[in-house]
Amino acid sequence: MGDDNNGESGKTRSFRLFNVGVPARPLSPALYLVATPIGNLGDITLRALETLAGADVLACEDTRVTRVLLDRYGIDNRPFAYHEHNADQVGPKLLQALADGRSVALVSDAGTPLVSDPGYRLALQAIDAGHRVVPIPGASAPLAALVGAGLPNDAFFFAGFLPTKDKGRRDRLAELAAVPATLIFFESPHRIGATVSAAADVLGGERKAAVCRELTKTFEEFRRGSLAELAAHYSGVDNVKGEIVLVIAPPGEKLTPEADLEAMLVDLSKSMPTAKAAAEAARLTGLPRKDLYQRLLDIKARDGQ
Numbered sequence: 001m002g003d004d005n006n007g008e009s010g011k012t013r014s015f016r017l018f019n020v021g022v023p024a025r026p027l028s029p030a031l032y033l034v035a036t037p038i039g040n041l042g043d044i045t046l047r048a049l050e051t052l053a054g055a056d057v058l059a060c061e062d063t064r065v066t067r068v069l070l071d072r073y074g075i076d077n078r079p080f081a082y083h084e085h086n087a088d089q090v091g092p093k094l095l096q097a098l099a100d101g102r103s104v105a106l107v108s109d110a111g112t113p114l115v116s117d118p119g120y121r122l123a124l125q126a127i128d129a130g131h132r133v134v135p136i137p138g139a140s141a142p143l144a145a146l147v148g149a150g151l152p153n154d155a156f157f158f159a160g161f162l163p164t165k166d167k168g169r170r171d172r173l174a175e176l177a178a179v180p181a182t183l184i185f186f187e188s189p190h191r192i193g194a195t196v197s198a199a200a201d202v203l204g205g206e207r208k209a210a211v212c213r214e215l216t217k218t219f220e221e222f223r224r225g226s227l228a229e230l231a232a233h234y235s236g237v238d239n240v241k242g243e244i245v246l247v248i249a250p251p252g253e254k255l256t257p258e259a260d261l262e263a264m265l266v267d268l269s270k271s272m273p274t275a276k277a278a279a280e281a282a283r284l285t286g287l288p289r290k291d292l293y294q295r296l297l298d299i300k301a302r303d304g305q
Contacts, residue, residue, distance in 0.1 A: 015049040016074030024054035027103035035112040035138030039216035055105035084118040145245035149210035155181035173202040174288040183248040193234035200227035204283030208249040214242035
């Protein structure tokens with residue numbers, strides 16, 4: 001991050017659109033969090049291009065990925081790697097650049113920085129040190145999935161990645177079961193089958209959802225249906241490819257009167273085992289299955305059953 005940086009060794013601060021060079025204005029000292037395309041390289045803003053071209057220091061997760069974007073738009077700026085494995089070494093250098101009055105742009109491999117990537121630490125350190133932090137909005141996989149899923153979008157909850165272990169995954173889903181908003185998760189292709197199956201068990205198979213795959217890319221796909229339908233589709237499928245966003249609709253209307261909830265649990269337990277009764281009650285009410293299971297156990301203990 002020394003004298004070979006853009007603007008300090010004769011390199012031009014500009015970007016190219018349709019083979020026309022566009023000069024980039026110098027940036028004020030600040031940490032710029034620049035959103036980049038999540039697939040289609042055309043999904044970049046003019047402000048983002050000017051920031052990438054004009055920054056004194058450009059930091060990114062993977063220099064190879066960012067170089068593809070820079071080359072597409074004729075940006076002559078050397079990117080430096082900043083990721084979870086070198087944050088302790090590179091972070092202080094970026095903060096020093098800010099302290100020296102230079103502009104630092106940070107990008108992730110795709111989408112908006114700080115959303116499920118290590119940029120949060122750097123932004124927090126910059127804020128604590130009194131430096132200006134400037135978001136440069138743009139592409140966002142959670143929002144792209146939300147608007148294309150066909151599910152309620154007046155309120156939504158982005159929950160990042162679910163735990164990789166089955167128990168942790170189910171516990172987390174149970175914690176989120178009653179959230180009155182559409183749930184949005186990132187998921188890997190080799191876990192999507194297990195995840196929608198767990199979601200169907202914990203949240204209820206009738207709850208609507210969408211698996212959004214390869215957003216903005218050539219093979220973009222929105223597979224919509226109930227969680228039970230999605231679980232059936234992905235059962236045994238091992239050739240799913242691409243990046244995935246899972247969107248799950250909010251729970252249905254909950255039974256608020258305690259007497260109604262207790263009556264439902266007691267009625268269901270007359271015709272099925274305790275665990276199955278709790279699962280069915282969870283499907284009908286949207287309440288966490290684990291809580292309903294414990295509630296039914298308490299009722300049976302109270303009534304001496």
